[in-house]
Ligand SMILES: Nc1ncnc2c1ncn2[C@@H]1O[C@H](COP(=O)(O)OP(=O)(O)O)[C@@H](O)[C@H]1O
């Protein structure tokens with residue numbers, strides 16, 4: 001028994017990670033998304049996440065409540081410890097991860113699939129402005145991180161999300177089916 005896969009969707013802000021995950025879940029109903037704990041105001045919207053104060057997040061880290069956690073954009077993000085038990089039990093899970101969290105994710109999860117979503121820089125800028133979740137200053141900060149390289153030594157599936165989202169979802173599904181074989 002090999003256990004399940006953690007499908008880590010990574011890429012620059014605005015590239016469409018959350019949209020791709022939504023599309024994947026719609027196309028593959030057996031797949032489930034990890035509900036992340038984030039020190040972000042729930043009122044800002046976005047994916048379905050579990051909001052936490054910085055103090056509560058630090059306390060959760062201390063008691064081992066996360067199998068993986070990282071900091072980015074001035075916030076903290078965590079995957080609940082139970083996710084690791086779930087994938088060890090054989091189920092696949094998909095999560096939006098920081099590129100910087102990948103080396104640790106590869107240590108923690110026996111089967112990690114890195115799904116790297118890419119799009120042209122001008123597309124990212126347009127999408128972030130359209131999403132409207134961040135201020136112009138925050139968007140500039142996110143765009144400055146756009147070309148951050150992936151850590152080396154990982155098997156990576158590249159998904160191009162420059163065109164219709166359905167095209168990106170089809171690429172991702174094909175890669176997941178191939179990788180499973
Ligand atoms: N292929 C696409 N075509 C048009 N708009 C897209 C596409 N993919 C994502 N978007 C839009 O771009 C914005 C950023 O997408 P999002 O999924 O939030 O990206 P990320 O999670 O990578 O930051 C959202 O408003 C989303 O609706």
Ligand SMILES: O=P(O)(O)OC[C@H]1O[C@H](OP(=O)(O)OP(=O)(O)O)[C@H](O)[C@@H]1O
Pocket residue numbers: 010011012013014017018072073077096097098099100142145148
């Ligand atoms: O280290 P990086 O690879 O640059 O990633 C930084 C963070 O950006 C994403 O978060 P979030 O979903 O809050 O932001 P986004 O939707 O703007 O990508 C991702 O999940 C990381 O937590």
